[in-house]
Amino acid sequence: MKLTYVESVGIKKLEQYEKTVEFVDDDGVEDQVINVYPRVKYQSFEGFGGAITDAAGYVFQQLDPEQQERLLTMYFHPDHMNYRKVRIHMDSCDFSTHLYSAISDPQDQDLESFDFSDTEKYILPLLAEAQKMAQKPLKIMLSPWSPPEFMKTNDSRKNGGSLKKEYYPLWAKCICRYITEFEKRGYEVERISIQNEPKAVQLWDSCVYSAEQEKEFLTDHLYPVMKQAGLEHVEIFIWDHNKERVFERACDLIDATTDGMIAGTAFHWYSGDHFEALNLVRQQFPDKKLILSESCLEYNKFDSAAEAVNAGRLAHDMIGNLNHGLNAFYDWNILLNKEGGPNHVGNYCDAPFLFDEDRKELLQRMSADYYWHFAHFIQPGAVRLGFSRYTDEIDVTAWENPDGRIVLILLNRGDESIPAHIRISGKETEIVLSAHSIVSGVISGE
Known part of the structure; x- marks a missing residue:
């Protein structure tokens, strides 16, 4: 399982980066966690x-x-x-x-x-x-x-x-x-x-x-x-x-x-x-x-x-x-x-x-x-998923597209970078949200 994401960051001028991180087995991490729950579904878009x-x-x-x-x-x-x-x-x-x-x-x-x-x-x-x-x-x-x-x-x-x-x-x-x-x-x-x-x-x-x-x-x-x-x-x-x-x-x-x-x-x-x-x-x-x-x-x-x-x-x-x-x-x-x-x-x-x-x-x-x-x-027909976050300094939304891929969008409006462990289905990975940035990614694979 991997997360491929795009980060746009900057105050006077935006710079955009694309990155991929691999998920590993969840080792029990407790701090700085954002959970995504694919089984919890809400409205369609x-x-x-x-x-x-x-x-x-x-x-x-x-x-x-x-x-x-x-x-x-x-x-x-x-x-x-x-x-x-x-x-x-x-x-x-x-x-x-x-x-x-x-x-x-x-x-x-x-x-x-x-x-x-x-x-x-x-x-x-x-x-x-x-x-x-x-x-x-x-x-x-x-x-x-x-x-x-x-x-x-x-x-x-x-x-x-x-x-x-x-x-x-x-x-x-x-x-x-x-x-x-x-x-x-x-x-x-x-x-x-x-x-x-x-x-x-x-x-x-x-x-x-x-x-x-x-x-x-x-x-x-x-x-x-x-x-x-x-x-x-x-x-x-x-x-x-x-x-x-x-x-x-x-x-x-x-x-x-x-x-x-x-x-x-x-x-x-x-x-x-x-x-x-x-x-x-x-x-x-x-x-x-x-x-x-x-x-x-x-x-x-x-x-x-x-x-x-x-x-x-x-x-x-x-x-x-x-x-x-x-x-x-x-x-x-x-x-x-x-x-x-x-x-x-x-x-x-x-x-x-x-x-x-x-x-x-x-x-x-x-x-x-x-x-x-x-x-x-977020594609037409996507369904919103449940999540939890460790801090309100990060705005989070999670969606499942019609093709089954999961979309995660994270927003950091603050002046400091913020770390986050993304947990989903027994797996986890770590990213860092830069100050004044928005991150959108797709979770794919088993």
Whole structure:
């Protein structure tokens, strides 16, 4: 039995090393141990992905062919990060070049004036190239940031407001139309969320739903219209907001009436770890999926220059979510310009790839390297395994891939190296985790 692993280490610049260590018979080691238990199995994992936004599509069109190939290969090629999923906004979001809605006529109940041209401009070209690189159909998640302004209580796409009750039926039809626009172009819409960040009053496209409003819209309008349109194969996810209230929203919405309508709960990372909240959702609703639908570093919260620290934060959150029931992961923008946009309200954020428009240079951030450790090694269909660790200074997650090989990912965010004895099935081996490093390895052999 052997462990073949890749270590990425560094603060200002990452260096990557590949090593192989052999397992020997366990001689009774007690200190500095990380145990892996293949017989203890938890949830399965669907795969990784990211968001194809207007901003990502806009910047992608500025790359030269070689840069486009590099970006697409890293994310979507089966031998690299193997992204299988993409999240796309319905109508504009903050990471759009301008505000837009596909429908603007309150009298158009049949959606004859539905205009898909904004989505066709930047999103569809990037989606087409991504799917070509993936060599298989990508599974799409659609999420609305706001209904059209005439449907809102504040008469604006921005600054919160709510969906007027008289427009519940029309908005449900609009969501269905968005799904069919993708499907008739040959794309697979796997799931939708009812509303992005339904608790947030944002300076950009946003819409507030209480739990009661979200439930009423789902049960009385959205689900019946989707069923009538033959879209029952599209999964519906609730919440799509931060973890600190994910358990309450799941409890408020999932009951005997909605059980067959709701596939699971989507959440974001912006309010902190709250891994225990995910455990509560998993325990209360074991048959429902948990997906992280958005995660990024906002420039108004994090120092963009602290790449290693930021990448470590994202990896810590990833491991915590994986260990507490996560079934799928969607990063936010897969590509932005160096400023962290374009963003029509200046809500600039980091991304795994940035493009310096002045120097015409594609910049790969450390977060891309850290995400590679997860997406490259944990394959779609993998099952999480039990483990124990001797210190919380090491973040650990363990998985069994469909081919039977065991994946172990270790994260050391500290300033000192940390030793570890890996124990599994009566065997053990020793490695040392460098300071500020992430290690991903495959255990193979008998």
